[in-house]
Amino acid sequence: LSAAPEIPKEDGRPKWDNKFQYILSCIGFAVGLGNVWRFPYLCQIHGGGAFLIPYFIALLFEGIPLLHLELALGQYLRKGSIRAWSTISPYLEGVGVGSWMVSVLVSLYYNTVLTWVMWYFINSFQEPLPWSACPLNENRTGFNEEFSESTAVNYFWYRKTLNITPDIAESGTLQWWLILCLAACWAIVYLCTIRGIETTGKAIYVTAIFPYLVLTIFLIQGLTLPGATEGLIYLFSPNLNTLKNPRVWLDAATQIFFSLSLAFGGLIAFASYNPTKNDCEKDAVTVAIVNSMTSLYASIPVFSVLGFKATTAYWDCLDRNIINIINEFDLPEESIMRQNYTSWISFLNSSYPEKIAGLKLKSCDLQEFLDQSVSGTGLAFIVFTQAIILMPGSQAWAILFFIMLFSLGLSSMFGNIEGVFTPLLEIQILPKSAPKELLSGIICLISFLIALCFTLGSGSYWIDIFDRYAGSVPLLVIAFFEVIGVVYIYKIKRFSKDVEWMTGRKLNLYWQITWRFISPLLLLIVFMAFVILQMQKPPIYTAWNPKYEGFPMKEEKVYPPWVQAICVLLAALPCMCIPLVALFHLVKQKRRSKDPSLVPSEVFSCQGANS
Amino acid sequence: MLRALLLTLSVVAIAHAELCKPDAQNAFKVRISIKTALGDNAYAWDANEEYLFKAMVAFAMRRYSSKSSTQISNVLLCNVTDRVSFWFVVTDSSKNATTVPGSEVEAAIRMNRNRINNAFLLSDKTLQFLKITSTLSPPVEPSTPVWLIVFGVVLCLIVAGIVFLIVSGIQKHKKKNKESTERENLEEKVEVTLENGIPCEALDLKPGHINGVFAADDERFTSL
Numbered sequence: 001l002s003a004a005p006e007i008p009k010e011d012g013r014p015k016w017d018n019k020f021q022y023i024l025s026c027i028g029f030a031v032g033l034g035n036v037w038r039f040p041y042l043c044q045i046h047g048g049g050a051f052l053i054p055y056f057i058a059l060l061f062e063g064i065p066l067l068h069l070e071l072a073l074g075q076y077l078r079k080g081s082i083r084a085w086s087t088i089s090p091y092l093e094g095v096g097v098g099s100w101m102v103s104v105l106v107s108l109y110y111n112t113v114l115t116w117v118m119w120y121f122i123n124s125f126q127e128p129l130p131w132s133a134c135p136l137n138e139n140r141t142g143f144n145e146e147f148s149e150s151t152a153v154n155y156f157w158y159r160k161t162l163n164i165t166p167d168i169a170e171s172g173t174l175q176w177w178l179i180l181c182l183a184a185c186w187a188i189v190y191l192c193t194i195r196g197i198e199t200t201g202k203a204i205y206v207t208a209i210f211p212y213l214v215l216t217i218f219l220i221q222g223l224t225l226p227g228a229t230e231g232l233i234y235l236f237s238p239n240l241n242t243l244k245n246p247r248v249w250l251d252a253a254t255q256i257f258f259s260l261s262l263a264f265g266g267l268i269a270f271a272s273y274n275p276t277k278n279d280c281e282k283d284a285v286t287v288a289i290v291n292s293m294t295s296l297y298a299s300i301p302v303f304s305v306l307g308f309k310a311t312t313a314y315w316d317c318l319d320r321n322i323i324n325i326i327n328e329f330d331l332p333e334e335s336i337m338r339q340n341y342t343s344w345i346s347f348l349n350s351s352y353p354e355k356i357a358g359l360k361l362k363s364c365d366l367q368e369f370l371d372q373s374v375s376g377t378g379l380a381f382i383v384f385t386q387a388i389i390l391m392p393g394s395q396a397w398a399i400l401f402f403i404m405l406f407s408l409g410l411s412s413m414f415g416n417i418e419g420v421f422t423p424l425l426e427i428q429i430l431p432k433s434a435p436k437e438l439l440s441g442i443i444c445l446i447s448f449l450i451a452l453c454f455t456l457g458s459g460s461y462w463i464d465i466f467d468r469y470a471g472s473v474p475l476l477v478i479a480f481f482e483v484i485g486v487v488y489i490y491k492i493k494r495f496s497k498d499v500e501w502m503t504g505r506k507l508n509l510y511w512q513i514t515w516r517f518i519s520p521l522l523l524l525i526v527f528m529a530f531v532i533l534q535m536q537k538p539p540i541y542t543a544w545n546p547k548y549e550g551f552p553m554k555e556e557k558v559y560p561p562w563v564q565a566i567c568v569l570l571a572a573l574p575c576m577c578i579p580l581v582a583l584f585h586l587v588k589q590k591r592r593s594k595d596p597s598l599v600p601s602e603v604f605s606c607q608g609a610n611s
Numbered sequence: 612m613l614r615a616l617l618l619t620l621s622v623v624a625i626a627h628a629e630l631c632k633p634d635a636q637n638a639f640k641v642r643i644s645i646k647t648a649l650g651d652n653a654y655a656w657d658a659n660e661e662y663l664f665k666a667m668v669a670f671a672m673r674r675y676s677s678k679s680s681t682q683i684s685n686v687l688l689c690n691v692t693d694r695v696s697f698w699f700v701v702t703d704s705s706k707n708a709t710t711v712p713g714s715e716v717e718a719a720i721r722m723n724r725n726r727i728n729n730a731f732l733l734s735d736k737t738l739q740f741l742k743i744t745s746t747l748s749p750p751v752e753p754s755t756p757v758w759l760i761v762f763g764v765v766l767c768l769i770v771a772g773i774v775f776l777i778v779s780g781i782q783k784h785k786k787k788n789k790e791s792t793e794r795e796n797l798e799e800k801v802e803v804t805l806e807n808g809i810p811c812e813a814l815d816l817k818p819g820h821i822n823g824v825f826a827a828d829d830e831r832f833t834s835l
Contacts (some may be wrong), residue, residue: 330692
């Protein structure tokens with residue numbers, strides 16, 4: 001039996017100003033950059049509308065149950081991740097430590113991505129946009145060599161922003177402009193998280209709601225662009241054959257998992273500031289559904305703009321061919337238009353095949369342009385920026401777009417930082433008299449100093465590594481142990497009574513089944529499939545090397561062994577926390593049991609009694 | 612007489628035909644895209660426009676070499692197509708049946724490119740001299756990059772916000788400390804005057820105080 005918790009009503013724990021702030025913080029944490037630049041890409045490559053089927057199944061059986069578990073846990077125990085897990089069982093404290101570590105690693109590189117967004121934002125005030133202009137060579141008769149092979153947008157991203165080195169082993173120098181932006185980003189994070197949820201609660205009203213406004217504006221603008229409908233049809237036309245590929249199901253499961261920001265400890269921290277008598281079940285369902293709806297909503301303007309870009313590229317291809325033909329055959333201007341291009345080409349091909357062959361015309365296929373799918377930073381900083389140049393009033397659109405990306409990322413950063421801040425506050429790493437502002441200041445300062453290595457020339461390669469290894473496998477492991485820990489160690493009967501006490505109604509069958517069997521099984525399968533697929537892929541990365549023959553294609557290189565060791569370390573370290581901390585507590589317990597003079601730790605007093 | 616005239620004319624014509632033909636020595640191809648540049652305001656390319664072109668080339672040659680020997684008749688046009696494209700050469704009037712070297716013509720055109728473009732309301736892209744590359748204008752760069760200014764503004768706002776929050780935090784902390792010490796003092800004062808829950812002032816130190824509990828009316832006691 002579990003007694004009602006003897007938690008005093010006024011325990012001095014900070015609390016949310018109102019329920020809306022809490023929901024908004026959870027939504028802001030879940031809705032991040034991935035909703036804008038990963039979900040539309042997955043939809044595109046996995047058969048359009050058909051992808052929604054595995055996506056919603058994963059949401060139902062993995063996303064919502066795990067979300068509810070974390071929120072209920074945090075709300076009931078009213079503690080951050082490390083203390084919460086040590087309350088469940090001291091042997092599970094490692095789960096909390098692991099999620100704390102992942103939050104640290106992710107905060108480091110996530111804010112550097114925001115640094116890039118900020119750099120683009122402050123450059124958007126320039127007229128004309130700096131990524132539309134081409135740098136000239138010395139005698140001003142042509143364009144810079146590196147640019148002439150690639151495009152202005154690529155040049156601005158790889159050279160003016162990242163100043164990327166051709167190899168991860170070459171660190172290059174610190175880019176001072178990125179350091180300035182990084183300092184500004186960490187200062188903003190400090191400003192917003194300075195007193196924990198007191199300040200993030202106020203900031204979240206802006207950072208969580210503003211992106212929806214901008215997405216709506218982009219939606220309206222995007223739908224009026226030529227070619228938008230082609231893009232949308234391409235995105236949403238379902239291709240059910242892709243569902244036979246298990247890769248699609250794996251991608252859906254991992255997308256839901258990472259999109260909801262589970263296993264970071266941030267959600268537990270947010271929920272711990274709630275009053276205990278709060279309906280966490282409804283909250284979990286609300287947050288999960290809003291997150292998925294946002295992904296869908298965001299993919300509409302993204303694909304309208306991509307369709308517009310593909311159509312414009314297709315028209316440019318046609319126009320270039322038309323000009324070449326007109327010049328070659330000295331035909332009057334506007335004799336060949338886009339509409340009668342194909343009939344002209346067939347006529348000329350039959351009459352003058354050698355001349356046509358000599359022109360080396362590129363074949364223009366709209367489908368091919370639409371098929372060029374990009375995700376991640378490539379989507380935002382290369383494809384979208386190129387599309388923005390083509391829009392009228394491009395400066396305003398650029399500013400709006402980058403502020404939106406910044407808000408999306410910032411609200412996710414709040415969750416990450418909260419996952420770092422709350423456990424540190426609870427284990428009292430600083431004396432109790434020290435103000436909270438000092439702890440958040442120290443966290444931001446140390447993170448800024450460590451993140452300086454991402455501003456090196458090879459920084460973006462390192463961010464890819466962190467994203468691929470630190471922000472993926474450990475989370476799956478931690479989430480698996482979370483479910484197992486609550487369901488089988490804390491015991492599901494006890495937990496359901498706790499949840500019943502909090503929400504005021506009995507846990508229904510759906511939760512029982514998913515928590516007990518489906519979610520852990522699903523997590524195990526996803527984890528194994530993910531690891532197997534990662535191991536099958538050779539550890540290669542693509543490098544931007546102007547001296548490569550295939551330039552502007554990126555060169556595929558293998559990670560040097562020391563980098564591979566770091567990758568393994570990043571993935572393994574948070575996972576190793578779980579057995580290591582358990583071992584530590586086991587050893588401590590054995591030592592205590594051997595020496596009866598020691599006062600037994602109060603943590604063990606209640607654990608054995610309850611079943 | 613007539614025959615001599617005809618002969619000279621035909622010789623001149625042949626000579627001209629020899630001098631100006633596609634891929635001739637010192638000849639340049641020009642390509643004009645009027646509709647692309649002007650859209651609905653496009654003018655038609657006719658003999659008058661050709662005359663203007665010859666005049667502009669002659670003007671360029673005069674300005675470049677600073678000798679006024681080049682005449683409009685020195686500029687020969689040929690092979691005009693519907694595209695509009697044609698070839699031209701500049702003949703040397705001092706030397707018979709020769710053309711001015713291509714490098715001179717190129718330099719002259721380069722120097723006066725802007726004037727020639729403007730005469731036709733066209734640009735470097737729409738009035739193309741196929742072998743003459745144009746000098747591209749560099750992008751305008753302000754003395755301080757714009758992004759630095761914006762960055763400065765953003766940073767000032769952030770720092771102001773942080774300072775404000777820290778100062779207000781310190782003030783709140785001080786106020787809370789002051790309040791808690793005041794409350795402690797108040798409680799102490801109250802404690803001093805509380806003795807067993809009864810304020811000392813109420814306790815009358817007069818001897819023989821009748822205890823109300825036991826001092827009842829005489830009627831209470833049973834009468835003897």
